Amino acid sequence: MYAQMVKSTGTGVKSLDEMDPRERAFQERIDAGEKIEPKDWMPEEYRKTLIRQIGQHAHSEIVGQLPEGNWITRAPTLERKAILLAKVQDEAGHGLYLYCAAETLGVSRDEMTRMLLDGRMKYSSIFNYPTLTWADMGAVGWLVDGAAIMNQVPLQRTSYGPYSRAMIRICKEESFHQRQGFDIMMKMANGTAAQKKMAQDALNRFWYPALMMFGPSDKDSVHSAQSMAWKIKMNTNDELRQKFVDQTVPQAEYLGLTVPDDKLAWNEERGHYDFSEPDWDEFYDVLKGNGPCNRERLAARQKAWDDNQWVRDGLLAHAQKREAMKVAAE
Amino acid sequence: MAADPLFELLLRMGDNTLILAQRLSQWCGHGPTLEEDIALANIALDLTGHTQLWLGLAGEVEGAGRDADGLAFHRDVWDFRNTLLVEQPNGDFGQTIMRQYLFDAWHVLQLEALRESSNPQVAEIAEKAIKEVSYHQERSSETVIGLGDGTEESHARMQAALDLLLPYVGEFFANDAVDEIMKEAGIAPLPDSLRSAFDEQITPVMQAATLTVPDTDFAHSGGKSGRQHSEHLGHILPQMQWLQRAYPDASW
Ligand SMILES: [Fe+2]
Ligand SMILES: [Fe+2]
Numbered sequence: 001m002y003a004q005m006v007k008s009t010g011t012g013v014k015s016l017d018e019m020d021p022r023e024r025a026f027q028e029r030i031d032a033g034e035k036i037e038p039k040d041w042m043p044e045e046y047r048k049t050l051i052r053q054i055g056q057h058a059h060s061e062i063v064g065q066l067p068e069g070n071w072i073t074r075a076p077t078l079e080r081k082a083i084l085l086a087k088v089q090d091e092a093g094h095g096l097y098l099y100c101a102a103e104t105l106g107v108s109r110d111e112m113t114r115m116l117l118d119g120r121m122k123y124s125s126i127f128n129y130p131t132l133t134w135a136d137m138g139a140v141g142w143l144v145d146g147a148a149i150m151n152q153v154p155l156q157r158t159s160y161g162p163y164s165r166a167m168i169r170i171c172k173e174e175s176f177h178q179r180q181g182f183d184i185m186m187k188m189a190n191g192t193a194a195q196k197k198m199a200q201d202a203l204n205r206f207w208y209p210a211l212m213m214f215g216p217s218d219k220d221s222v223h224s225a226q227s228m229a230w231k232i233k234m235n236t237n238d239e240l241r242q243k244f245v246d247q248t249v250p251q252a253e254y255l256g257l258t259v260p261d262d263k264l265a266w267n268e269e270r271g272h273y274d275f276s277e278p279d280w281d282e283f284y285d286v287l288k289g290n291g292p293c294n295r296e297r298l299a300a301r302q303k304a305w306d307d308n309q310w311v312r313d314g315l316l317a318h319a320q321k322r323e324a325m326k327v328a329a330e
Numbered sequence: 331m332a333a334d335p336l337f338e339l340l341l342r343m344g345d346n347t348l349i350l351a352q353r354l355s356q357w358c359g360h361g362p363t364l365e366e367d368i369a370l371a372n373i374a375l376d377l378t379g380h381t382q383l384w385l386g387l388a389g390e391v392e393g394a395g396r397d398a399d400g401l402a403f404h405r406d407v408w409d410f411r412n413t414l415l416v417e418q419p420n421g422d423f424g425q426t427i428m429r430q431y432l433f434d435a436w437h438v439l440q441l442e443a444l445r446e447s448s449n450p451q452v453a454e455i456a457e458k459a460i461k462e463v464s465y466h467q468e469r470s471s472e473t474v475i476g477l478g479d480g481t482e483e484s485h486a487r488m489q490a491a492l493d494l495l496l497p498y499v500g501e502f503f504a505n506d507a508v509d510e511i512m513k514e515a516g517i518a519p520l521p522d523s524l525r526s527a528f529d530e531q532i533t534p535v536m537q538a539a540t541l542t543v544p545d546t547d548f549a550h551s552g553g554k555s556g557r558q559h560s561e562h563l564g565h566i567l568p569q570m571q572w573l574q575r576a577y578p579d580a581s582w
Binding site: 075076085093214304312316 | 348351352355356357358360361362363364365366367370371372374375378379381382385400402403422423424473475476477479480481483484485487520569570572573574577579580581582
C-alpha cells in the first residue's frame with residue numbers, strides 16, 4: 001500500500017459515550033456508512049491524519065513514476081513502450097486526483113510538495129528500490145500495483161468523500177496495470193534462458209519489498225485502531241499482507257517462478273499460506289532514507305522542482321497579465 | 331535512387347515521430363508541473379502510436395519481412411530519416427516546448443496534405459493522426475506564448491530556444507528527389523509548398539509570445555536524407571535499441 005505507518009494524532013479510540021455531541025454525531029455518520037464531505041464538520045485529528053495519508057499516497061504515485069520511467073526509453077518494442085508510457089502517465093494522473101482530494105482539506109499541492117522535499121512527508125518505501133532489468137517492469141506491475149490494489153479496493157469505501165471518489169477512479173486503472181505487469185512476466189518467464197533469469201531475479205528482489213508495502217504488523221497500534229474507527233483504514237496490515245501472499249503465490253507457480261522464501265507453505269488448517277516476514281530492520285532503514293535509491297528519488301524530484309521554477313513563474317505571470325487585460329477591457 | 335521513394339517518405343514520417351517520442355519520454359517524472367508531465371507523456375504516447383503505423387506501412391512497402399519494430403530497433407544511424415530538429419537534446423523545458431511547437435506546426439500542415447494523398451493507406455494514417463497532432467499544436471503554441479510572455483527570465487529562455495532551434499526548421503521545407511517523385515505521384519506535397527502556411531502559423535504565435543523570429547535563412551540539413559545526422563542520434567539509438575540488440579532471439 002502507498003500509505004505506510006500513517007500516524008493519527010489521537011491517543012486512542014473514544015467510545016461514543018466519551019465523545020462530545022459533535023464528535024458523536026460525526027462518528028455515527030461514519031458508522032452508518034455516510035460520506036464526510038469537505039464542508040462538513042470534522043475532528044481536527046481526522047483532518048490531519050487524512051492529509052498525511054492522502055499526501056503520502058499522492059507522493060507515492062509521483063515518486064513511483066521514477067523507477068518505471070527509468071525504462072521507457074529502453075522498452076524493447078514500440079507496443080511495450082506505449083503501454084509503459086500510458087501506465088506512468090496514469091500514475092501521474094493518480095497523483096493529481098489525490099492532491100486535489102487533499103486540497104479539499106485545506107493544504108495546497110505546493111505545500112505538500114515542499115513537505116515531500118524537506119522530508120516532512122513520506123512516500124512508499126517500495127519506490128526506493130532500483131529497477132535493473134526489463135523484467136522489473138513486469139514485477140513492479142504484478143507485485144507493486146498488485147499490493148496497491150489490495151489496499152485501495154477497500155479504500156473505495158473510505159469515509160471521506162473526495163478520497164473515496166479518487167480511489168474509485170484509481171482502482172479502475174490499477175487492475176489494468178497489474179494485468180499488464182503479469183503479462184510482461186509471462187513473456188519473460190516463458191522466454192529465453194536469459195529472460196527467465198531476469199524474471200526470477202526480479203521476483204527475488206521485489207518479493208520482500210512488496211510485502212513491506214503493507215507496513216509492519218499493526219495489531220496493537222493505537223493509531224490504526226483510530227483510523228479504522230474513522231474508516232480511513234479499512235483492514236489491518238497483516239490481513240492485507242496475507243491476502244496478497246495468498247493471491248500471489250499461485251500466480252508465481254503459474255509463471256514457473258520460485259518465491260524466495262523457504263518457509264512458504266500452504267497451511268491447511270488456517271486456509272492460508274505461511275510465509276516469512278520481511279526484514280523489518282531493512283524497512284526502517286529505507287524509511288530513514290537509507291534505501292538503495294532514496295537519495296536519487298528525492299534528488300530527481302528536487303531537481304524537477306528547482307530547475308523548473310522559472311516555468312511555473314512564467315506561466316503564472318502570463319496568466320496574471322491576461323487576467324489584468326481582461327479586467328481592463330471590461 | 332537506390333531505395334523506393336515511398337519507403338523513404340514513410341521512414342521520414344515514422345522516424346520523426348519515433349525519435350521525438352524518445353526524446354519526450356526522457357521527461358517522464360521530471361516535468362515542471364504534474365500537468366506538463368502528463369501532457370508530454372501524452373504526446374510521446376500519440377507519436378509512438380503514429381510510429382507504429384508509419385513504420386508498419388514502411389515495412390509492408392519494403393516487403394523484406396521487417397515490421398515496425400524491426401525498423402525501429404535494428405537500423406543504424408545512417409538508415410534513419412528523421413530531421414535534425416527532433417534529435418536535438420531536450421535542453422531546458424523551454425527548448426523542449428519550442429522544439430515541440432516548431433515540429434507540431436509543420437506536422438499539422440504535412441498531415442493535412444497527406445490526408446489528400448493518392449495512396450489510401452497514407453491518407454488513412456494521416457487522417458487518424460491529425461486530430462491528436464492538432465491538439466499537440468494547440469497546447470504547445472499556448473505554452474510558447476505563456477512562457478514567452480511570462481517573466482523576464484522565461485522570455486529570455488524562450489528567445490534563446492527559438493534562436494537555437496530555428497536553423498533546424500528549414501530542413502522540413504527543402505525539396506529533394508524523393509519529394510519530387512512523391513509529388514508527381516500525388517502521394518505527398520512538395521515540402522516548400524508548406525512554407526508560407528508554416529510562417530503564417532508561427533508569426534502570430536511568436537508575436538503573442540513577444541519573441542523575435544531571427545532574420546536568417548540558414549538551415550542545417552542532412553537528417554531527412556540520412557546524409558549526415560548530428561552526433562546526438564548515435565546516443566539515442568543505443569539506449570532505445572539495447573534490449574533488441576543484446577537479446578536478438580528473445581521476444582518481448
Ligand atoms: Fe497508481
Ligand atoms: Fe498503478
